[in-house]
Amino acid sequence: MSSRWQRLFESNERLFWTLHSAGWAGFALIYYIGSFLHDVRPIWVFIILLNAYAGWLLTIPLRFVFQWTRKLPPLKMIITVVFACYIVALVWAVVKNINYWEIYKHGYRPEAWYMYFTNTINSLIMIGCWSGVYFGIKNFQMLQKEKQNALKASTMAHQAHIKMLRYQLNPHFLFNTLNAISTLILLKENDIAEAMVSRLSDFLRYSLDNDPIKRVPLGQEIKALRLYLEIEKVRFDDRLEVNWDIDERCENALVPSMILQPIIENAVKHAISKMEQGGRIAISARTFGNDLLMDVADNGPGADIRDGQLSRVNGVGLVNIRERLQSLYHRNFAFSIEHNQPSGVRVRLRIPYEIKDA
Numbered sequence: 001m002s003s004r005w006q007r008l009f010e011s012n013e014r015l016f017w018t019l020h021s022a023g024w025a026g027f028a029l030i031y032y033i034g035s036f037l038h039d040v041r042p043i044w045v046f047i048i049l050l051n052a053y054a055g056w057l058l059t060i061p062l063r064f065v066f067q068w069t070r071k072l073p074p075l076k077m078i079i080t081v082v083f084a085c086y087i088v089a090l091v092w093a094v095v096k097n098i099n100y101w102e103i104y105k106h107g108y109r110p111e112a113w114y115m116y117f118t119n120t121i122n123s124l125i126m127i128g129c130w131s132g133v134y135f136g137i138k139n140f141q142m143l144q145k146e147k148q149n150a151l152k153a154s155t156m157a158h159q160a161h162i163k164m165l166r167y168q169l170n171p172h173f174l175f176n177t178l179n180a181i182s183t184l185i186l187l188k189e190n191d192i193a194e195a196m197v198s199r200l201s202d203f204l205r206y207s208l209d210n211d212p213i214k215r216v217p218l219g220q221e222i223k224a225l226r227l228y229l230e231i232e233k234v235r236f237d238d239r240l241e242v243n244w245d246i247d248e249r250c251e252n253a254l255v256p257s258m259i260l261q262p263i264i265e266n267a268v269k270h271a272i273s274k275m276e277q278g279g280r281i282a283i284s285a286r287t288f289g290n291d292l293l294m295d296v297a298d299n300g301p302g303a304d305i306r307d308g309q310l311s312r313v314n315g316v317g318l319v320n321i322r323e324r325l326q327s328l329y330h331r332n333f334a335f336s337i338e339h340n341q342p343s344g345v346r347v348r349l350r351i352p353y354e355i356k357d358a
Contacts, residue, residue: 012141016063019137021056023130028052047099054095058088059130066134085131089124093117180235196234203227215328217356218285218292219251225260225283232268239278240268250285253292254354256328262321263296263347271300271344279344292353297346305337305345318347325351 031048065084069077097116101109110116177200184193206224222244233240264281272279284295318337325333334350 015137019133020059023133024052024056024059027055027126041104043104047104050099050103051092051096054099055092055126055130058092058095059127062088062127062131063134066131066138081131085127086124089127090117090120092127093120093123096123176235177231184234192234196231199227199231203231214257215254215354216257217251218246218253218255218294221255221257221260222246222251224258225264228261228264229281232272236268236272236278239275240272241278241280243280243282245282245284245286247286249287250292252355253285253287254356255292255294255351256324259321259324259349260294260296262318266318266347267296267298267300267345270303271298274301287353288350290353291350294349294351295346297340298344299340299342300344302339302343303345305339321349325349 028048028051031052032045035044035048062084066081069080069084072080094116097110097118177196181193181196181200184190184196203224206227229240229242233242260283264283267281272281280299282295282297286293322335325335329351332352334348336348338346338348340346
């Protein structure tokens with residue numbers, strides 16, 4: 001963090017000195033061009049450079065004064081800034097008059113001492129312009145920093161929201177699986193229990209290791225789903241049938257991590273577990289133009305579907321999927337829940353077809 005602030009400080013320092021020097025160089029150039037309107041001796045160029053250099057030096061302390069005044073209340077800040085600008089303008093006016101009379105006029109002395117303070121208003125206008133540019137750039141930098149902080153905060157909140165949605169998975173799966181493993185151990189089915197623990201471990205590692213903000217190839221997602229379904233098959237035995245229909249072109253398509261698992265879990269819980277003879281889950285994926293179409297269907301007893309939404313109470317899985325898709329793709333997606341024929345529920349997803357760059 002310290003190196004970051006050091007780089008930011010160095011960048012601000014370079015910006016100040018570059019603009020500060022360029023501004024006074026521009027003043028000298030404009031002053032020189034204006035001298036063409038008058039008949040002046042060549043030494044006038046030297047006077048211009050001295051005046052510009054004096055302005056360059058005298059405005060440096062203003063920077064530190066202005067930095068200090070930013071901590072003051074608005075009224076005190078304005079009074080302090082005006083007073084500091086006037087003092088610098090007064091000193092600069094005296095320096096310019098001395099340069100003019102001592103160098104250009106070869107030691108000419110004015111009739112009255114207060115003549116050294118003439119043209120203070122013109123100097124004040126120039127110092128005021130310098131101050132205005134300084135505060136303008138500082139305020140612009142502050143606004144940009146606030147925008148970056150707001151954007152960073154919004155991004156962090158967006159990512160936290162997606163992660164929250166991702167990890168709101170149904171805990172009943174874990175409880176049921178552990179109960180099944182416990183039952184297998186009691187029945188002395190140690191080999192099956194060991195295989196089930198291994199699959200559960202691999203599945204949980206996949207679900208926790210993959211960042212929900214990032215997308216993964218569909219082929220990788222299918223492997224995790226197969227682990228999940230193999231665990232469920234141990235619980236349901238022959239009552240669970242799974243049909244896969246994955247187009248080869250979809251293997252490398254990028255999808256949100258664990259986007260299909262809640263859909264399949266929903267089908268197992270509300271369809272397969274409700275059927276005495278068991279049931280079937282069909283999972284398919286194919287491309288259509290620039291889109292990836294994914295489909296999960298079951299042949300269970302069906303559900304009450306209203307306006308493309310399930311009317312179940314306390315169900316968060318499918319709602320989370322819609323919110324995750326909304327967060328990741330905005331309006332460039334489709335998510336629908338409909339009746340399957342002849343029975344059951346079908347969930348369809350459409351997202352942009354994207355492939356990870358090699």
